[in-house]
Amino acid sequence: MTKMIHPVAGAVAILTIATFWLSTALSELFASQAVVTTVKIAIPWGFLLLIPALAAAGGSGFALAKGRRAGLVGAKAKRMPFIAANGILVLIPSALFLAFKARAAELDTAFYAVQAVELAAGATNLTLLGMNMRDGLKIKGWLRREPA
Numbered sequence: 001m002t003k004m005i006h007p008v009a010g011a012v013a014i015l016t017i018a019t020f021w022l023s024t025a026l027s028e029l030f031a032s033q034a035v036v037t038t039v040k041i042a043i044p045w046g047f048l049l050l051i052p053a054l055a056a057a058g059g060s061g062f063a064l065a066k067g068r069r070a071g072l073v074g075a076k077a078k079r080m081p082f083i084a085a086n087g088i089l090v091l092i093p094s095a096l097f098l099a100f101k102a103r104a105a106e107l108d109t110a111f112y113a114v115q116a117v118e119l120a121a122g123a124t125n126l127t128l129l130g131m132n133m134r135d136g137l138k139i140k141g142w143l144r145r146e147p148a
Helices: 002-030 033-065 071-103 109-140
Strands: none
Touching: 002 033, 002 109, 033 071, 071 109
């Protein structure tokens, strides 16, 4: 069961973060202020899906690792503290701040500064989670490993 939960939860987490990121970027580039406001207010509600998915992926990954810390498993484990810290210390507070500012119709300099930080941090987490997914696919034999 854990072998099934891990990839599903990881995929849900990556897709949710990608949805947040793309919704933000596309609404800012191509949509009205009303759409930007709607997107920023909606994103914290997505935490109801994202946080359990990340917890399930992390917990099941820890269980699947069975204490191993070498090779690709170790590389995945080393990335997780950065992913978690980025999410807890940057992304969640940024999303809540932006939702508050959007709800108050205060799309000002502070809003856009925090949004720039949020987009950069989100891209970082997507990259790190993508690297973990790639390594997981290599572990499962679905991708070829690079020669040593």
